Amino acid sequence: MRISVVLPAKNEAGGLPRTLERLREVLPEAEVIVVDDGSTDQTASLAAALGARVLTSPYSMGNGAAIKRGARVASGDVIVFMDADGQHDPADACRLLEKLGEGYDMVVGARNWEGQAGVSRGLANTFYNWLASRMTGFQVKDLTSGFRAVRADRFREFLHLLPNGFSYPTTSTMAFLRSAYAVAYVSIPVARRIGTSHIRPIKDGIRFLLIIFKIATLYSPLKLFVPMALAFFLLGLGYYAYTFTAYGRFTNMSMLLFSASVIIFLIGLISEQITGLTYLAAKGEESRRP
Incomplete structure (x- = not known):
């Protein structure tokens, strides 16, 4: 089973080297793709120096756009998506892949309450999880987690649905569930990120809600x-x-x-x-x- 790892990165020069070095230790045979989303620091050059395949953009297109660009060029049968900011431990990717091997089409790393970025974000994510569970009839444990392993052919079916902003996890999870593709969750620890978050709580929160309703209308009106x-x-x-x-x-x-x-x-x-x-x-x- 060929594995590709896609890391969307925007000004992640601080945490990216540690993430890539750890990836090489735990998944030495994996194809590693860093999608530089218009960074103004040394993200692209550092990734290239550490042996990753680098896709660069002359300007920022958004996290979802980086995911789509990486998924299109990934050569693996399975794609692991993870953040480049140091929050995700690459060793946990092996746990996601092991679970995927049990017959699932997507395995998502689920954060606990301690892994949420503040009380407000934790409460918002709890509400999103409840609403998505209600729409799909499946217990969604972490709708917005960007750490996941997917079967590449299944994931590419929904590229046209994915937005360019910060909600590809929401859209892909809802799409898989409503299309009867098997989804599982694995509990993972999350470290404090290195650098500044690019998520805008109010604007992106409203966008998450709209996407949930959009996908629900598309698959279960x-x-x-x-x-x-x-x-x-x-x-x-x-x-x-x-x-x-x-x-x-x-x-x-x-x-x-x-x-x-x-x-x-x-x-x-x-x-x-x-x-x-x-x-x-x-x-x-x-x-x-x-």
Whole structure:
């Protein structure tokens, strides 16, 4: 089994040498690819000097864009994605690969509470995990972890879905789960990063939520539309009970809320049919490939 390791890096000259040296110790035969996302320090030259294959960008395109560029050129059957900032211990990659060998398509390194970057980030990630679990029907233990091992052919199926920013872990996890690809989690320790985080909590947090809903709509629309339709129906029913009790009549607002619930439900049904047809077409196209 050929292994490629992809490390997106932006101004990670401080932690990158230690990460690459440790990688060579634990995975000496692996192809190591460092994707320099428009760094202004010595990230690219240090990576090249330490024997990594370096892909450089003249400007910053985003973490997700770096992941996509690395995945396209990786020659391994399995790709390990990990951060270049020193947070991830390359030795844990062996644990992910061992779990992957049990028949999984993706294995994610799950951080515990101590591994979260502050209380606010920990609470946000806990909420993301709960919401993703609700959407997919699978216990998501760490939706935003960037440390994962994947089967390369499976991962490349979803490259067109991955955003260029800081949410490729969210999108890829949701896509794998909704496409019935086996996903597992392995608990890992996380060290304090070397350098400055490039994540913007509020802006990227909102983006994470939008991506969760986008993927849920793409793969399981009714799980999103049915609760919304039910909420409008119950709201209309409650308002009708109030107006009938207080004024003895049925109001236009109640009719509007009931109509909205029916419309939302029908949109969900149509979306479900479109998703099913799209999935069947994709499978048909895949079966026709030589």
